[in-house]
Amino acid sequence: MTAPAVPYAGLATRAVALAIDVAIAHVIVFAGGAILALVGSLVADIHLDTIARLLAAGAWITVVGVYFVLFWSTAGQTPGMRLLSLRVMTRNGEHPGVTRSIMRLIGLGLAIMPLFLGFIPVLIDTQRRGLHDYLAGTVVLYAGLEPPPAPQPAPARAPSPGRLRTPG
């Protein structure tokens, strides 16, 4: 396999990884829901009212959110990202923490809601960052490829002795 030109992951690879992750998360949600429904049907005749539906929706959001936050903050990659050899990192080269992962999740939701327009910057940005990456301060890399070193700030120039003004 030829190495990509840049270490930052592009739109198609990230989209496939996201699709795999969403599928896995939904399998977990549906499996849990099916088990709960089975138990409920065995125990009593339960009908979902509005509150129960809201609770179910909340549980869905929680499971999906926990899935992403847990994997980003602990392993730096979700199962889908692992399959496609992707890794999410902060600009310092570390795994994002829980707070940053939650920020990224919120950003991901915001990027998806307007018909995935939040992903358009990936095509333009030099580091291929989406809206959620901007918000969380993260980048997504092809695993095994190091990002180019961040530009170091220029050291402060020491004042020349001739310019030193002695009080006097």
Add this chain to the structure above:
Amino acid sequence: MERPDGRDVVLGVAYGGAQAGLAVARIALLPLRVALRAPILGGPLRRAERDLAHEGSLVRERVRVRLEDAGGELLAAPELERAADRLLAGKLTDAVGRSLAEHRVVERVAAQMLATADVDRVIGALLEHELTERAVDRALASPGLERLVIRVLESRLVDELTEQVLRSPEMERVVEHIATSPQVIQAVTHHTQTLGEEMIADVRRRTQTVDELAERTVRGWLRRPRPSAS
């Protein structure tokens, strides 16, 4: 006490006489031996001895040739043929066969041959021989063999044999053994894993190509070339 047989007595007398004759001959030839060692008579006598030895060897050769000729004539004689025919037609053949079977002669001979002969080499030489190859080629090319094979394959015997083999407990054991064999499981797992890895690698390669293509296209529309990686 039993009386001795007259013929044995005659034989004993003849044997004793011969021994006595030999002893007398040795004594009679003693002067000759002494003469052979004598310096004056020794030379001519040794020459005479060599001449006699030469004559003797010629006679021996002639006798051998005669004997061979006589043997050839004897073997080619129709009388011998008739005698052999009578022999084989008689009870002796049955007796020999019974005896061979009773004493397991064939098995013993075969065992000895297998134990002593280099069977692998013999079989190898036989298989590599040109005549064997030609015979096999002729057999394979013959329409008779083809017809025979077709008849065997089309016969009910093959179906029944297959059914019998498939239904046999041994076959079930073999299948079970193969299915639960760690080597087979390992090979299947390895191949499945390899197939999965290849598929994922292929998807990865294609998506990365699409990544580059999509970015290049959008940047082309916006007239914003990608800055170099360095």
